[in-house]
Amino acid sequence: MLSGNLLTTDGWIRGRLHIQDGRIAALEGERADPADNDEPCILPGFIDLHVHGGGGADVMEGSAAVATMARLHARHGTTSLLATTVTAPRAELRRVLADLGDHARTRSAGGARVLGVHLEGPYINPGRLGAQPDAAVAAVLDEVLDYLALAPVRIVTLAPEIAGHMEIIRALAGRGVRVQIGHSAGTYEDGVRALEHGAAGFTHLFNAMSPLHHRNPGMVGAALAHADYAEIIPDLVHVHPGAVQAAARAIPRLYAVTDSTAAAGMPDGAYRLGSQHVTKCMGGVRLADGTLAGSTLTMDQALRNLVSIGLPLADVSHHLSRHAADYLGLADRGRIAPGAWADLVVLDRALALTATFVEGERIVEDA
Template identity: 55%
Template structure:
């Protein structure tokens, strides 16, 4: 049993005291005279991550383990391994690898909760860094085939590419979160998709129809209708002013990294699915300059949220609690008795001092 003391963000708010845990949290209690120099918060949950430290999800089981360890060193205690557009047979193999990774004993990395299937069911004109993959005229059968197991937790699709919209409700009935993205949908099309079973938006603002006061687009639908959406807070994908507007409009807007294999690596060329991307000082791009994922880690995301004006508790909710709630997880994303011991210790300067994933100590990464 491990016991830590400090200022603790519990499910009910801040307290100063002690937390005791092994794989799960066993007790939390207020204590007089405890220093608040250390801050103990829930581990981060990243629902959109393609890679890290040179490894890409599409490369196989070993790569998934490598990126999970990299992000764990930056405070991510659980994640969804996220795919790139590929053929159905290739995606089935990748999903099998993700399933195997999710079943492995904890080995000092982030827990792989499942898969985020991003592509190929997207609009070719808003595909961003995704390769162009041929699709059937109505890909509903392929979608349901890929989502036939419980490993797919989130799927991103463009509703205008789906003729049989009943597939959205079928996915939702399986507990899969359908996110709208990589899309040219109008406000009306996006709103209809929400009514038909969709529940979120993928990297809000990026690769979707934008907001105009006479043509609100997919961004407008998110602002007007959504409870949940994801956003990339690297201050490169989205201007801070747009981020602040979105935080006011969408109650449980949560943060993802959309990190690529270039995260944690020097400038150079790295894999992103079947394509090569180029790391530059601000992020990752294709050769033609198209933004291609990020180099973000969740500890840096926290710093960025604080820099643009969010308070610490609000920022942490958007990195841990809201993504957990979105997936329906009651044992992660918050510090309470019975939950997994996924937690982070920050020092007096707000830097990561220690990370615990399911009670296993993970040394922070520096770099």
């Protein structure tokens, strides 16, 4: 049993939550404003749909690295995630996906649930690589379906302006895969067409895509004008706080991701992002030429960042949990309600994380 200020699907209550067999068995309490008491706040566990690593481990190293990453992020409130790949040659992607296919169907004790895979690339624009390795290719449906057979790929990021990609978007959407627009030099019109063909969201909004200009609105303009869902990295480095607020106002189900690398939770130094050498220094991760290369963000810090720029805590919780769950069609995660998984975070009054529960298992910080 947990007690405190519970952010339920019906709003805040001050009361108790009962856990049985890994799920929320019952809720009891009365409506209350958390500002009126000193009880802890209990929110749905965070869901990170774009994470490359953590704790020194990189997803492209395989399932053992994913387990390490899942444990690191669970200690920061992430209760479920998508293991996110980077652009790589076909043979390497097949090897990694085959390995991840087995791990994605299990959960290691002390770690977040791995819900599947986010395939970020290789179907991106070589002119908008960001920190992705230079191995971009145009998508071929048989190859994409081969990847889907190897692992539970839930999201595919691609650039819709590449020849043949509109048809790929339609084919994947018809198979229930969430296709996201990202690493794209496409126009506003390309973005609108991609959404009409079944694209569902945008990958790390504002980053590695054609920007907004009032006479050339680009992919950012297409997202702000038409998207229901989009990712954003709220480390306050990748995106200015004002742009975060604009996106939160324009996109109904904006959801936060970390885009974290192996450097998350680690000291400054040299790490890997797929085949790329990256350096963590002064709170960021960069390539040798200074290009941002993912982040060291954790979801508990994302929450504090979003609150610090003026977003209400309940709204921030939706950006970190509910919207991502809804995006993947997960009715039993990302919310506090009877029957849902007991994926929970407990925060003190300073918004410091004091406990994470993953499917009812309490995750304790390392001493």
